Amino acid sequence: MSARPSLGFGLGLRSIYYPAVLEQKPSVDWFEIISENYMIPGGRPLSILERVRADYPIVMHGVSMSLASSDPLDFDYLTQLKALAERIEPAWISDHLAWTGVDGVNLHDLLPIPYIREALDHVVERIRRVQDFLGRRLVVENASTYATFRDSEMEEWEFVREMAERADCLLLLDVNNVFVSGFNHGFDVARFIESIPVERVAQLHVAGHTTYETHKIDTHDQPVCDEVWTLFEQARRRFGDISAMIERDDNFPPFDELLAELGRMREIAAKADAGRSRSAT
Known part of the structure; x- marks a missing residue:
C-alpha cells in the first residue's frame, strides 16, 4: 500500500514547454512545478499554471525551504508557499533534505549535512513545524x-528512514540522486532502495546526470541512463504503483523526445509491476 494514491507518470512543467502543453494537451498524467517560480501575486507563469491545472493534477516541489539550515525557518517564505498551495490545490508539497544557505543568504544549492543524531533531531523538529x-x-x-x-554516525538511508518515522512525513525518493550519491561515495545503491520504508514513499524522481572521471553531478540535462532505469525498475518493484516523473531542467530536447522518454518509464514500470505480481503469487 503506497503512502499516496498514484497520479501516474508525470513531467516537470517548464516554461520552454508551455506552448506544447497548452496546444497539444499531451498524454502526461500530471505535472510537477518548482514552487518558487510561481510564488508571485500574478503574471504569465501563474496564469499559465491556472490553465494547466484545469486539465492536470499538480504537485509543488520546492528548493528553498532549507530544512537542515541552522537559520530559523523562514515564515515569510512559508506563508507565500501556503498561499500558492491554497490557490492551486496541489496533490502534495515537497522539498529537500538539505540546507540552502545561512545568515539569510540563499546560496541556490542543495547542500549536504552530517548524518548525526543532532542533525536528525534538528531536521525532525523543523519538518514537524512546517507541517x-x-x-x-x-x-x-x-x-x-x-x-x-x-x-556521520549512520548511513544516509538510516537517517532518512528515522527522519520519516519520527517527523511522520512522506518521502520523495529520487532514484537518480541515489545513483549519483552512490557513485560519488561508494555505497550500495540497491541497499539504499531496499532500506526505505514502503509505506512512506509518495513519489519517485528520475533524471539524467553528467559523468566525470571521478564523480557524477545531478544536472538534469541529459537523458536518463540505463543504470538509473535499472534502479527505477527496482524501486518500482519495491514501492509499487506510486507517482513517478522525469525531471529535465536544461539542455531541453524537443517535447516529443521527452514524451518518448516518459513512454519508456511507463514500459519499465509495467515490466516491474508484472514481476512484482509474479513474486506475490
Whole structure:
C-alpha cells in the first residue's frame, strides 16, 4: 500500500514547454512545478499554471525551504508557499533534505549535512513545524551529495528512514540522486532502495546526470541512463504503483523526445509491476 494514491507518470512543467502543453494537451498524467517560480501575486507563469491545472493534477516541489539550515525557518517564505498551495490545490508539497544557505543568504544549492543524531533531531523538529504551519504532511526528497562528513554516525538511508518515522512525513525518493550519491561515495545503491520504508514513499524522481572521471553531478540535462532505469525498475518493484516523473531542467530536447522518454518509464514500470505480481503469487 503506497503512502499516496498514484497520479501516474508525470513531467516537470517548464516554461520552454508551455506552448506544447497548452496546444497539444499531451498524454502526461500530471505535472510537477518548482514552487518558487510561481510564488508571485500574478503574471504569465501563474496564469499559465491556472490553465494547466484545469486539465492536470499538480504537485509543488520546492528548493528553498532549507530544512537542515541552522537559520530559523523562514515564515515569510512559508506563508507565500501556503498561499500558492491554497490557490492551486496541489496533490502534495515537497522539498529537500538539505540546507540552502545561512545568515539569510540563499546560496541556490542543495547542500549536504552530517548524518548525526543532532542533525536528525534538528531536521525532525523543523519538518514537524512546517507541517503544522502548512496543515499537511510534507514530502521530503533525498538530495544528491558530493561530500561526506567524518562525524556521520549512520548511513544516509538510516537517517532518512528515522527522519520519516519520527517527523511522520512522506518521502520523495529520487532514484537518480541515489545513483549519483552512490557513485560519488561508494555505497550500495540497491541497499539504499531496499532500506526505505514502503509505506512512506509518495513519489519517485528520475533524471539524467553528467559523468566525470571521478564523480557524477545531478544536472538534469541529459537523458536518463540505463543504470538509473535499472534502479527505477527496482524501486518500482519495491514501492509499487506510486507517482513517478522525469525531471529535465536544461539542455531541453524537443517535447516529443521527452514524451518518448516518459513512454519508456511507463514500459519499465509495467515490466516491474508484472514481476512484482509474479513474486506475490
